[in-house]
Amino acid sequence: MSKGGRYTTSVGSMRRGKLITLIFRIVLAIITLIFALFPIVWVISASFNPTNSVVGQPLIPPNPTLDNYRALFNDPLNPFPRWLLNSLYLAIVVTIVAVIITTLAAYAFSRFRFNGRRQLLQSILLIQVFPNFLNMVALFLILQQIGTYLPRLGLNTHGGLMLLYLGGTLGVNTWLMKGYFDSIPRDLDEAATVDGATPWQVFWVILVPLVRPILVVVGMLTFIGIYSEYVLARIILTDKSLYTLSVGLNLFIQNQYSGRWGTFSAGALIAAIPVVALFLIFQRYLVGGLTSGSVKG
Amino acid sequence: MAATAQKGPGGAQAPSGTSTQPNSIAGWIVRLAALAIIDAFAVWLVYMMLGDGVWQLAVVLAIVTIGINVIFLRPQLYPLRWVSPGLALMVIFVAYPILFTVYISFTNYGDGHLLTKQQTIEQFESQVFLPEDAELYNYAAFRDADGNYMLWLTPRSGGQAFTVTPGSEPVLRDGEPPDVMDGFTRIPQNRIFGELTALSALRFGTDEDSFQVSQQQFGVAAKYEPLYVYDPATDTLTNQQTGVVYSPINGTWTAEDGSTIQPGFMVTIGAYNYSRLFTDPALREPFILVFIWTVLFAALSVIITFSLGTLLAIVFDVPEMPFRRLLRSLLLIPYAIPAFVSVPVWVGLLNPEFGIVSQSIKAVTGGWAPAWFSDPFWAKIGILLIQLWLGMPYMFIIVTGALQSLPTDVYEAADLDGANPWHKFQSITLPLLLITVGPLLVASFAFNFNNFTVIQLYNNGGPPMIGTASPVGHTDILATYTYRIAFASGRGADQGYAAAITVIIFLILVVITFFQFRYTNMLEERGENV
Numbered sequence: 093m094s095k096g097g098r099y100t101t102s103v104g105s106m107r108r109g110k111l112i113t114l115i116f117r118i119v120l121a122i123i124t125l126i127f128a129l130f131p132i133v134w135v136i137s138a139s140f141n142p143t144n145s146v147v148g149q150p151l152i153p154p155n156p157t158l159d160n161y162r163a164l165f166n167d168p169l170n171p172f173p174r175w176l177l178n179s180l181y182l183a184i185v186v187t188i189v190a191v192i193i194t195t196l197a198a199y200a201f202s203r204f205r206f207n208g209r210r211q212l213l214q215s216i217l218l219i220q221v222f223p224n225f226l227n228m229v230a231l232f233l234i235l236q237q238i239g240t241y242l243p244r245l246g247l248n249t250h251g252g253l254m255l256l257y258l259g260g261t262l263g264v265n266t267w268l269m270k271g272y273f274d275s276i277p278r279d280l281d282e283a284a285t286v287d288g289a290t291p292w293q294v295f296w297v298i299l300v301p302l303v304r305p306i307l308v309v310v311g312m313l314t315f316i317g318i319y320s321e322y323v324l325a326r327i328i329l330t331d332k333s334l335y336t337l338s339v340g341l342n343l344f345i346q347n348q349y350s351g352r353w354g355t356f357s358a359g360a361l362i363a364a365i366p367v368v369a370l371f372l373i374f375q376r377y378l379v380g381g382l383t384s385g386s387v388k389g
Numbered sequence: 390m391a392a393t394a395q396k397g398p399g400g401a402q403a404p405s406g407t408s409t410q411p412n413s414i415a416g417w418i419v420r421l422a423a424l425a426i427i428d429a430f431a432v433w434l435v436y437m438m439l440g441d442g443v444w445q446l447a448v449v450l451a452i453v454t455i456g457i458n459v460i461f462l463r464p465q466l467y468p469l470r471w472v473s474p475g476l477a478l479m480v481i482f483v484a485y486p487i488l489f490t491v492y493i494s495f496t497n498y499g500d501g502h503l504l505t506k507q508q509t510i511e512q513f514e515s516q517v518f519l520p521e522d523a524e525l526y527n528y529a530a531f532r533d534a535d536g537n538y539m540l541w542l543t544p545r546s547g548g549q550a551f552t553v554t555p556g557s558e559p560v561l562r563d564g565e566p567p568d569v570m571d572g573f574t575r576i577p578q579n580r581i582f583g584e585l586t587a588l589s590a591l592r593f594g595t596d597e598d599s600f601q602v603s604q605q606q607f608g609v610a611a612k613y614e615p616l617y618v619y620d621p622a623t624d625t626l627t628n629q630q631t632g633v634v635y636s637p638i639n640g641t642w643t644a645e646d647g648s649t650i651q652p653g654f655m656v657t658i659g660a661y662n663y664s665r666l667f668t669d670p671a672l673r674e675p676f677i678l679v680f681i682w683t684v685l686f687a688a689l690s691v692i693i694t695f696s697l698g699t700l701l702a703i704v705f706d707v708p709e710m711p712f713r714r715l716l717r718s719l720l721l722i723p724y725a726i727p728a729f730v731s732v733p734v735w736v737g738l739l740n741p742e743f744g745i746v747s748q749s750i751k752a753v754t755g756g757w758a759p760a761w762f763s764d765p766f767w768a769k770i771g772i773l774l775i776q777l778w779l780g781m782p783y784m785f786i787i788v789t790g791a792l793q794s795l796p797t798d799v800y801e802a803a804d805l806d807g808a809n810p811w812h813k814f815q816s817i818t819l820p821l822l823l824i825t826v827g828p829l830l831v832a833s834f835a836f837n838f839n840n841f842t843v844i845q846l847y848n849n850g851g852p853p854m855i856g857t858a859s860p861v862g863h864t865d866i867l868a869t870y871t872y873r874i875a876f877a878s879g880r881g882a883d884q885g886y887a888a889a890i891t892v893i894i895f896l897i898l899v900v901i902t903f904f905q906f907r908y909t910n911m912l913e914e915r916g917e918n919v
Contacts, residue, residue, distance in 0.1 A: 368722060
């Protein structure tokens, strides 16, 4: 009730006044929803529109077809299915490795006390202030140098791109994960240690099952971040067959704009589905993560 | 600190004398084997890199490898073993690149200066020229099963014929070239044209007496002379044909009259990349414009999304609002869609000829619509519109969360004093809100300060500025400006200058972060757990 009383004068608030306020709220809600959703509705509509043009397009196409989706999957010049697989492959592999690396580190930072621990934690916090992609010139050169000796980790390879992504993972998520480890009572693992459990057993048998929610959050945030990453993928990958969605999708509308609008819309919808689905499924966790300070890429 | 005292210095558990002893012998062997494999691999890699002069990366890899060995061999460093995989990746791919960026910013690295000095000398020394008085030869070409070539050369002046292969002394021959000799098969005259590119790239004979097949004059070979000779004593290259002497000046081989030859090589050039940024008007003016727009873009993005998000949160987050949960889920969708999808969609909606937004505006105004992509002002408005759409849900969510945690008694006191809603918002809600979400607003500012994706996908930073020394557009922010200089330029990449701008971005981020940490007292506040 306190919230209701916050913006209406408590003295003499009349029924009529309340009704007008409510109507105002609903009208604003409708305007906001139109603003927020009309691009999405429009893309859905365009993806089923056979005319493949945006001029004079009615919102519900008179004769909807799947032609745009067929074109999307049968274009040898712009191999959309390949890009989709590349994006999923990169995001899934990086997510798994990143979660493992971060969990190991967070466990150590939460449970052990050692010299330099505080400095190390602060360095991790400070270093993530500089987004990795800003070092694009240096990263490009480093991959070029590595590629001379290890061709599968050089420029224009998924392996090299993954290394760059993994380099940034520790900085982003260690604090988030360590905070969750800290919230689990130490008595649990101290009791196990007294009973003769090794640190690895404490970690694997006792703590990992308990921290599963934060593993999900970190995993989702990493997946979404890598799936959406644009700059490094754009700089490192030069073969069309190696592109990710973020680099490739744009090609549909770069030149002959109106001609490819329908195909682009179909591709945009398919590209957005994995992330939007994850978002809505894990909304509860992610909203918590958002308010605690992570900004999505 | 109590924990340290309790567990003894340096580690959480004693490494020996516990029930883990048998386990740790097996573990010890596995550990040594794993370390041996890592070390062997690293030694090979570092050795190869040092051989090629890639010493910076070699040093970093060596340090990381030594670090891993120390961490896994010293029981006192046991906790660091858990951190080492992430730490190694972070050192190589985040920390080292930052330092490397700083280093590059003090070099002339870029198109025309991509090679090392030794590589350019080798390249110049491999160039040859045909002296005017050189003797010309007719040749017959041979090839063996492995693809090696041999030439049978007959002087046009009528001397003794000889055969020659790359890297060996000529062998005198008599008579006409046979079809098969010494394992080589003669290439028929009508096939030679197809092999000409491969043939003419080879030097037959020793370094002193090298014969080459002419690519311009078909059927002719000649003894070519090296065009350039490098003299290590004077550190100069001399052109044997013209006699001009070139000395290296700032990574470019320059003659006394100022003429230069390409390619140049990479050297450190001091603070030149920084000084020309501040002294060269053709660089300074676009840089200042880009800098102002970067700050404006980031600040306005935060202000408009925060304002609208706060308005929506206040209006919608009340008990009497119907469908609150559904509304929140629907408003979340724009935020969930990746920017690489939603920005091109908006570009389509705004398209001046086909886009529905521009079409609708034209219908209302009778034919006029903003030039969303060709006019600097409207391009910026278009970007801010997209930013509003992208960022509003985030602000809505965090402000909703923050409002719920505000104390209610202050409002009751204000009600007693007869404050009106606006007064209450201005003097209670907003200040309290800013304290709660302030750090997130600063983070959002820092994020948008480098929001590469939105700018690049909207219009590649365009419309382009006219008459600038480096390629730059009116909507470019510092991060995309860097990219354009380093990679996307038709006028020659200038990575050294790009790195200098990156370093400037870093300095700005340091300032932002300083304020953010001051604001949140993050480091002090978490002191207990740090």
